[in-house]
Amino acid sequence: MIPPFSANAIQLPQLTDSRQTSHEVHSHLRQLILNGVLPPGAVLKQAELARRFGISRTPMREAFRRLQEEDLITADPNQRAVVRSMDGEELDQLYSTRIALESLGARITTGRLEEEEIEEAQQCLRDMDVPVEPENQAEWMQRHRRFHEICVARAGQPMLKVIQSYAERSERYVRLYWMWHPQAHLHAKADHQAILEAVQGGDSARAGSLMAQHLSHTALTVLGDVSVDAPGVAIQEALAMATGKKSVARR
Numbered sequence: 188m189i190p191p192f193s194a195n196a197i198q199l200p201q202l203t204d205s206r207q208t209s210h211e212v213h214s215h216l217r218q219l220i221l222n223g224v225l226p227p228g229a230v231l232k233q234a235e236l237a238r239r240f241g242i243s244r245t246p247m248r249e250a251f252r253r254l255q256e257e258d259l260i261t262a263d264p265n266q267r268a269v270v271r272s273m274d275g276e277e278l279d280q281l282y283s284t285r286i287a288l289e290s291l292g293a294r295i296t297t298g299r300l301e302e303e304e305i306e307e308a309q310q311c312l313r314d315m316d317v318p319v320e321p322e323n324q325a326e327w328m329q330r331h332r333r334f335h336e337i338c339v340a341r342a343g344q345p346m347l348k349v350i351q352s353y354a355e356r357s358e359r360y361v362r363l364y365w366m367w368h369p370q371a372h373l374h375a376k377a378d379h380q381a382i383l384e385a386v387q388g389g390d391s392a393r394a395g396s397l398m399a400q401h402l403s404h405t406a407l408t409v410l411g412d413v414s415v416d417a418p419g420v421a422i423q424e425a426l427a428m429a430t431g432k433k434s435v436a437r438r
Contacts, residue, residue: 198224200240209246213253220259221358222325225270233266257356275414278360282406283421285353289402290395290429292339292350293382297391299341308337308383315379318372319365327365328358334379338386338398360409367412374404392431399429 200215202208216236219225237247244266251268254260258277262268271277300308311334319327332354339350364371378401385394403426410419423435 195239197236197239202240202242208242209249209253212240212242212246213250216250216254217257217259220254220270221355223359223362227270227272229270231260231268231270233268259356273359273363273413275410275417275419278357278406278410278413279417279419279421281353281357281360282402283425285350285357286399286402286406286422286425286429288342288346288350288353289335289339290399290425292342292346293386293398294391294395296339296341297386297394298389300337300386304337304340305383305387308334311337312376312379312383315372316376318369324362324365328362331361332358334383338382338394357406360413361405363412364405364409368408371408375401378404396430399426 198215198219200211202211204211216225216231225231231251233244233247233251237244240247248266251260251262251266254268255262258271260268260270311330314330315327315334317323317327335354336351339347342350378397382394382397382401385397388394403422406422407419410417410422420435426432427434
């Protein structure tokens with residue numbers, strides 16, 4: 188069991204607007220959780236964090252409430268929270284939604300990228316053409332995130348916001364993928380190149396299918412690591428839907 192974190196060991200947020208304190212604290216803690224700085228099982232206490240950050244309990248309580256709504260923490264009435272453990276069912280639901288939406292976003296975007304967007308995506312691929320190591324992981328993830336954003340850039344804002352939210356929430360699992368499978372960048376490189384070529388072209392069905400296959404490979408690999416018995420039905424159904432294959436439930 189991971190012992191309670193000392194509030195003094197947690198990085199201070201940059202608070203720039205007193206009217207947005209709860210939002211800024213929520214964003215700060217959210218990023219620490221998604222980046223793995225606050226790992227699964229870490230215990231957080233509202234009062235200690237409020238003192239550490241130099242704020243009142245009210246914005247801290249609101250930040251905790253939002254983190255709980257996002258299923259990043261579990262909280263109790265005593266204002267104590269625990270960072271949620273990796274969960275096979277959660278991963279299945281997160282990635283199945285992401286597969287469905289990002290494959291649709293890739294289809295919508297196919298043939299509609301501007302030249303400068305294509306150039307930026309190609310630069311992302313060049314920057315990502317290295318093994319993912321602890322010292323370069325943050326930068327690699329940033330370029331990876333931007334590449335995926337470009338590939339769905341013509342989806343409407345409501346869809347883009349949902350895609351971004353699910354991509355961020357699944358980033359904990361992506362980081363595990365790179366940590367546990369250090370040679371995976373070779374597979375990802377080929378995937379990314381094929382996706383960009385498809386999005387640049389005119390075959391929207393191929394673009395959507397390749398995006399779905401890429402995301403499902405990551406998801407099912409990590410699912411096998413996190414929960415051996417989890418079938419990943421939702422992921423497989425989303426993949427089948429995006430690629431036009433038969434439902435896994437009817438095979």
